[in-house]
Amino acid sequence: MLLSKFPRVRLTPLPTPLEKLERLSKELGVDIYVKRDDVMTLAFGGNKVRKLEFTLGDAIAKGCDTIVTTGALTSNHARLTAAACRKLGLKLVLVLRGRDRQFPRKVKGNLLLDYIFGADIRIADVDKSEIPRVLREVAEELKGEGYKPYILPTGGATPVGVLGYVNACMELIYQLNERNLEVDYLVHASGTGGTQAGLVLGFKAFNTPIKVIGVSEGTPVETLRRKVYDLANEAAKLLDLNVKIDDSDIVVEGRYMFGGFGVITKEVVDTIKYVARTEGLLLDPIYTAKAMYGLIDMIRNGEIDKGSKVVFLHTGGTPLIFHLDHEVREKGEIPSSV
Ligand SMILES: *Cc1c(COP(=O)(O)O)cnc(C)c1O
Numbered sequence: 033m034l035l036s037k038f039p040r041v042r043l044t045p046l047p048t049p050l051e052k053l054e055r056l057s058k059e060l061g062v063d064i065y066v067k068r069d070d071v072m073t074l075a076f077g078g079n080k081v082r083k084l085e086f087t088l089g090d091a092i093a094k095g096c097d098t099i100v101t102t103g104a105l106t107s108n109h110a111r112l113t114a115a116a117c118r119k120l121g122l123k124l125v126l127v128l129r130g131r132d133r134q135f136p137r138k139v140k141g142n143l144l145l146d147y148i149f150g151a152d153i154r155i156a157d158v159d160k161s162e163i164p165r166v167l168r169e170v171a172e173e174l175k176g177e178g179y180k181p182y183i184l185p186t187g188g189a190t191p192v193g194v195l196g197y198v199n200a201c202m203e204l205i206y207q208l209n210e211r212n213l214e215v216d217y218l219v220h221a222s223g224t225g226g227t228q229a230g231l232v233l234g235f236k237a238f239n240t241p242i243k244v245i246g247v248s249e250g251t252p253v254e255t256l257r258r259k260v261y262d263l264a265n266e267a268a269k270l271l272d273l274n275v276k277i278d279d280s281d282i283v284v285e286g287r288y289m290f291g292g293f294g295v296i297t298k299e300v301v302d303t304i305k306y307v308a309r310t311e312g313l314l315l316d317p318i319y320t321a322k323a324m325y326g327l328i329d330m331i332r333n334g335e336i337d338k339g340s341k342v343v344f345l346h347t348g349g350t351p352l353i354f355h356l357d358h359e360v361r362e363k364g365e366i367p368s369s370v
Pocket of ligand 1: 079109
């Protein structure tokens with residue numbers, strides 16, 4: 033009801049599954065459920081799909097025919113926007129940051145998929161701060177050619193995109209009620225803040241006392257808190273909700289960045305191996321493995337009490353294992369050939 037007046041495209045069947053991690057729960061003494069937003073039918077799925085349902089719905093409603101978006105060379109958002117645009121018959125320009133030194137320019141993983149989807153790929157050799165200018169220039173160029181471009185910022189982090197995770201809250205609350213489950217925490221990987229904004233707003237709007245902990249993948253804590261705050265309150269306005277998100281509603285955990293965005297340490301790969309070997313569940317090296325490391329650490333050091341119930345939101349990103357295969361092999365003591 034709340035969301036029905038907003039244009040939306042359907043990109044994957046929902047709800048995504050909610051599964052209990054039985055063996056991990058037993059080992060850690062906390063009931064851990066995983067919300068499988070990595071399980072979607074569109075191009076390996078992930079949290080960006082939920083935002084795209086609303087942002088691309090908005091683009092089409094506004095008569096736009098071309099999407100201009102951006103990200104790192106490894107971007108999950110770029111891969112999923114490329115797939116979604118193909119599915120909807122939209123033209124797409126991807127402006128990918130070529131200057132992130134932690135990512136080699138080899139075409140593989142998500143970048144390989146961007147090429148398979150036939151995106152118009154522009155490698156921007158500029159500082160991150162100059163990307164908005166490049167996006168505007170590309171949009172001007174497209175207008176000159178007769179297209180109607182729609183600029184989508186990195187991660188799809190706009191108030192409209194946030195609606196995707198307000199919707200996910202309703203979905204999750206329904207799943208928890210169905211199973212008579214009362215959950216204390218939701219832990220997830222946070223980056224541009226859109227996902228966390230939707231979760232914080234959704235749970236507050238529906239009076240659901242689940243504490244959301246966003247684990248930063250490398251964005252400085254204060255920057256991320258500010259983004260979540262702004263996005264959540266702008267989305268509340270968009271929705272005409274009489275809800276105000278306060279600073280105290282936003283928990284951003286900055287202890288598990290391991291050297292910053294895209295930096296992969298042995299602890300990160302050990303977490304991927306541990307969860308894969310305990311549960312058969314795959315995590316990605318940039319986002320979900322760091323968030324899971326944080327969850328396990330907070331349980332082990334008592335910040336999350338034994339006997340608590342936790343939802344771990346799996347935000348996707350699994351193709352990053354193949355993008356950063358070299359790093360995963362090296363830190364994971366896995367041979368490079370046999
Ligand atoms: C983009 C991304 C995130 C971060 O989500 P934001 O909404 O940008 O905060 C987390 N996990 C994965 C796998 C992602 O691709």
